Amino acid sequence: MEHTAQDPHERPFFAPSGKGGLASWIFSTDHKRIGLLYLGLIMLMFSVAVVLGLLLRLKLMTPGNTLLTPQQYNAIFTLHGVIMVFMVVIPSIPASFGNIFLPLHIGANDVSFPRLNNFSWWLYVTGLVLALVSIFTGNGPPDTGWTFYVPFSEHTTTNVSIAVIAVFVLGFSSILTGLNFITTVHRLRTPGMTWRKLPLFVWSLYATGWIQVLATPILGITALLIFSERVLHLGLFDPGRGGDPLLYQHLFWIYSHPAVYIMILPAMGVISEIIPVFSRKPVFGYNMIAFSSLAIAFAGSLVWAHHMFTSGMSDNAVLLFSFLTFVVAIPSAIKVFNWLSTMYKGSISLDPPLLFSLGFILMFSIGGLTGLVLGSAGTDIHVHDTYFVVAHFHYVIFGGTGLGMFAAMHYWFPKVFGRMYDHTRAFWSFWIILLGMNVLYFPMFVMGLQGMPRRYYDYLPQYAPLQMVSTWGSWILAVGLILMFHNLYRGCRYGPVATKNPWGGATLEWTLPTPLPAEAFYGDPVAPEPYDYKGVNPDG
Amino acid sequence: MHDTTTAARGAEHGADRPHEPLSYRFLLLVWLGLMCLTATTVAVSRIELGALNIVAALGLAGAKASLVIFFFMHLKYENWIIKGMVFMAFVVLAIAIGLTFVDVGYRY
Known part of the structure; x- marks a missing residue:
């Protein structure tokens, strides 16, 4: 077949196709363009939330009434949490790289519902706008923390109502993405792409899709209930009127704990793709990694009340949820051991994607093991609502999902943009980020064990030295992030042209031209063995 | 960005089972059933049954949801x-x- 510059199988997906400008992007039904739209907005919101985090650390560097008022401090940690959780981490990998690569991995030219895909992006934008409105109107941004706990969220005069509606809309965006992915995996696999030939990234997105579809509606209901409480004063969570404040916590965490797995599972999928490619070995225990994604999705949906051990819930429930929490550690550990076994005796290339993946394993392991301290009811009593929780959460989510996202950015960058970034700068940015994360968050474990409560505006002088170290860590981390984003930006603009398969991957996207073309496949591609590297070598 | 191959693949997997359209009479009966179950829900809530009140409420709600999903939303087919x-x-x-x-x- 003769190709021309306008041939959609040759033309890069981001190149103008004749009609267009901005409208050809924001109304696009192409999964690759939608993925990039998500990626751009997610990174923008990430930058905003990082700046808010730096501000919080700067305020906490010294004790006393400095830099921010208590009200400003409450508002900023709420915004940091709401933006990071609902606008960055939950959509991060599925909405961006999932959108771009899930159809390509299964040999399809798009997702099952391309228009719904565009609509879910618009819902995401609507959610962002509503969140912005909640910041700049009325009595100012919400000051409840990202958990919106009652009774405070019912009574505070800040803009909680609009913020929870924003969360409701963002939730719908997430549901539609999950629904699209589940349907796509069921219906659009190329002939011969059996379930046991699916790349593990697809398995992880499939498991994530189920959590998004089944758990997120409960967040929507919970957000609406807070809104109803504030507007109609129903008394659902008010014991004075027959309500139950713990019911709110149940409803919130029935979604928000599985949401942690919406955050981490796609990152685990990315790691499962990267490690075999850079070890030049088939992935160890394919079946168990795929099964463990489903097991994490299922078991992770049954552990929510471990956030409530000190809330006054029944002892029977404490015992049961503590036990179930330990169960979910098993499939997580299966993945870690299988990744390490994949690397054993492999021909390892320490390229940037693998470095970020190894960073993921280290940070996720620390975060995961400290999670068992919190999941164990006895020890949780001592560290509940302390900096220990903050440290654990950031190790898992920033050290895990964050580094997983950065690994994905470095792995698929040449395929998406058609250029390569500078490896030395990527190397340095990784080590600076890893150092910054540990200097920032590790002291929080120590402070938490010493009793420093989370979300406090001020603290006793005994915590001052470690608070200072933690703030230094935030600066190191910021330097690493700036270096990494600068390197990727330079690579995108001025980097050398990338080859078709620079890493030697065996999944279908590496058979396509670089950068990705507007139309991926001519007909039905042959389903490959995704982790068989015989005869597949890095080119260029 | 669907090509014919991908679209055809989806259509092939997604074919619904053909069935006759449901009659208005049948749909009306389902609606009446829903009304009866709603009335039962209200009536049962006024009788003190202890923990069984919850079981009854959830059971009735499940029955109503099943009618909606199976017939109004065509899950049966x-x-x-x-x-x-x-x-x-x-x-x-x-x-x-x-x-x-x-x-x-x-x-x-």
Whole structure:
């Protein structure tokens, strides 16, 4: 077949196709363009939330009434949490790289519902706008923390109502993405792409899709209930009127704990793709990694009340949820051991994607093991609502999902943009980020064990030295992030042209031209063995 | 960005089972059934049955939801995989409610 510059199988997906400008992007039904739209907005919101985090650390560097008022401090940690959780981490990998690569991995030219895909992006934008409105109107941004706990969220005069509606809309965006992915995996696999030939990234997105579809509606209901409480004063969570404040916590965490797995599972999928490619070995225990994604999705949906051990819930429930929490550690550990076994005796290339993946394993392991301290009811009593929780959460989510996202950015960058970034700068940015994360968050474990409560505006002088170290860590981390984003930006603009398969991957996207073309496949591609590297070598 | 191959692949997998359109008479009967069950829900809530009040309310709500899903939303005429997925959603909901009652049922 003769190709021309306008041939959609040759033309890069981001190149103008004749009609267009901005409208050809924001109304696009192409999964690759939608993925990039998500990626751009997610990174923008990430930058905003990082700046808010730096501000919080700067305020906490010294004790006393400095830099921010208590009200400003409450508002900023709420915004940091709401933006990071609902606008960055939950959509991060599925909405961006999932959108771009899930159809390509299964040999399809798009997702099952391309228009719904565009609509879910618009819902995401609507959610962002509503969140912005909640910041700049009325009595100012919400000051409840990202958990919106009652009774405070019912009574505070800040803009909680609009913020929870924003969360409701963002939730719908997430549901539609999950629904699209589940349907796509069921219906659009190329002939011969059996379930046991699916790349593990697809398995992880499939498991994530189920959590998004089944758990997120409960967040929507919970957000609406807070809104109803504030507007109609129903008394659902008010014991004075027959309500139950713990019911709110149940409803919130029935979604928000599985949401942690919406955050981490796609990152685990990315790691499962990267490690075999850079070890030049088939992935160890394919079946168990795929099964463990489903097991994490299922078991992770049954552990929510471990956030409530000190809330006054029944002892029977404490015992049961503590036990179930330990169960979910098993499939997580299966993945870690299988990744390490994949690397054993492999021909390892320490390229940037693998470095970020190894960073993921280290940070996720620390975060995961400290999670068992919190999941164990006895020890949780001592560290509940302390900096220990903050440290654990950031190790898992920033050290895990964050580094997983950065690994994905470095792995698929040449395929998406058609250029390569500078490896030395990527190397340095990784080590600076890893150092910054540990200097920032590790002291929080120590402070938490010493009793420093989370979300406090001020603290006793005994915590001052470690608070200072933690703030230094935030600066190191910021330097690493700036270096990494600068390197990727330079690579995108001025980097050398990338080859078709620079890493030697065996999944279908590496058979396509670089950068990705507007139309991926001519007909039905042959389903490959995704982790068989015989005869597949890095080119260029 | 669908090509014919991808679209055809989706259509092939997604074919609905053909069935006759439901008659107005039948749909009206389902609606009347829903009304009766709603009235029963209200009536049962006024009788003191202890913990059984919750069981009755959830049972009746489940029956109503089943009527809506099976007939108004045509689940009865879908293939087994769609039925399985909807069933799974209900199982997860039942587990969530059940585990919550491990707290509520033993709290005081």
